[in-house]
Amino acid sequence: MIVGKAKKRRDGKSSFLTLLAYTTTRDDHHHDDVIDPESQKARLSQSKEAIFERLMGYIHRNGDADKSLITERFPDGRHQVLFDQVLCETNTLSVATAAVEMQSVALKNTRCKDPVYHFFLSWPETDSPTVEQIFESARHSLKALGMSDHQYVTAIHRDTDHLHCHVAANRIHPVTYKVADDAYDISKLHKASREMELKYGWTRTNGCHVINENNRIVRSCSKEKSMPDDAKKLEYYSDQESLYGYAVRECRPEISEILKADSIYWERIHAVLIRAGLELKKKDRGLAIYDRVHPEQTPLKASSLHPQLTLSKLVPRLGEFESAPRVMEFKNEQGEVTLTNYMVSSHYDDRLHLRDHQARMTRRLERAEAREELKLRYQTDKKEAKCPSFDAKNRFRTLSMTFRFRRAHVCVAVRDPLTQPRAGIVRA
DSSP states (O other), X not given: OEEEEOOOOTTSOOOHHHHHHHHHOOOSOOTTOOOOTTSOOOOOOOSHHHHHHHHHHHHHSTTOTTSEEEEEEOTXXXXXXXXXXXXXXXXXXXXXXXXXXXXXXXXXXXSXXXXXXXXXXXXXXXXXXXXXXXXXXXXXXXXXXXXXXXXEEEEEEOSSSSOEEEEEEESBOTTTOOBOOOTXXXXXXXXXXXXXXXXXXXXXXXXXXXXXXXXXXXXXXXXXXXXOHHHHXXXXXXXXXXXXXXXXHHHHHHHHHHHHSSSOOHHHHHXXXXXXXXXXXXXXXXXXXXXXXXXXXXXXEHHHHOTTOXXXXXXXXXXXXXXXXXXXXXXXTTSOEEEESSOOOOOOOTTSBGGGTTSOXXXXXXHHHHHHHHHHHHHHHHHHXXXXXXXXXXXXXXXXXXXXXXXXXXXXXXXXXXXSOOTTOOOO
């Protein structure tokens, strides 16, 4: 069972009304509608007033009971309802008024900036959960979040290849008006999903928690470290491939296979890095990876490439650290390398963009050279450009005198009594 949490608005103005309209109604299209280009359906208004009117219309529209049909009620106050061909479960008075009920409760707590909570559960094609199992999974997830008594609406969607349900909940308790803590909510949802997988024998999925060989739910441990912050910012904001991204793409798979072997030696590790134009060196009390072409660049911490690439873990297996061997190249008269002990197949180039790493190297280099030429032209034009002089003080005096003369001319030329100053009145 796959768990997902929808992203919230950055301004904290998430709406119960728009969320419930998305999860419970299908006004724009239905799964069994026939697509006809000649009779296209106009998109309905998405304003809050129009959405609320449509929600209320489903239970009062000409007595049409098919739009809102309660299928089952339960002693604890929740009920299941077929609402606009979407099967829902809620503990509010009605699906149509759930948004108003949630908002009225949320207003009792003025400290909570965003009381709307939305997540979804999805099942692979190999699983076939029943309706009761889907709703039970949603309630179990809410219990794991500490919101079992909170207002919620669960809607089952079958409009995609994977059966899934959306859960819209109110973080404010309807009685105490206390807000539910959403810290570590993804971890709690993943653990609840693993518990339901064990209960019903569903396909096991990965996440913050996994099921081990003893059928116990344990915290998953990532074997690889996350990307350093500096490399992440470089690739995100500048679209520039970082040294970390290049090393991971070129060397990590082969380094991982080497470290899994029973018998390894320093030369094998060095050979992988040399072929990528990198070099493993000692730095302070640890190891770092340098660029052989531009060693002045900031090096990469070796453990970032692989967690076992440290002195404390390699020295007991391989002995004392050995420096990288010397790369010997023999060139012909034209300067071409004809023989070498380590063939360098690629090297890191900080001019290349991250989005181009799937393109051919020739195209990447052409684009990099074009960008460098454009930057050089910009710098040259910037130095040669001259800012026009602008004397604001004299300009103001000139304009002031000009309009003063124009005003005097109007007073003399126009004989309209309404524009002339009255006798005995001194004009300011």
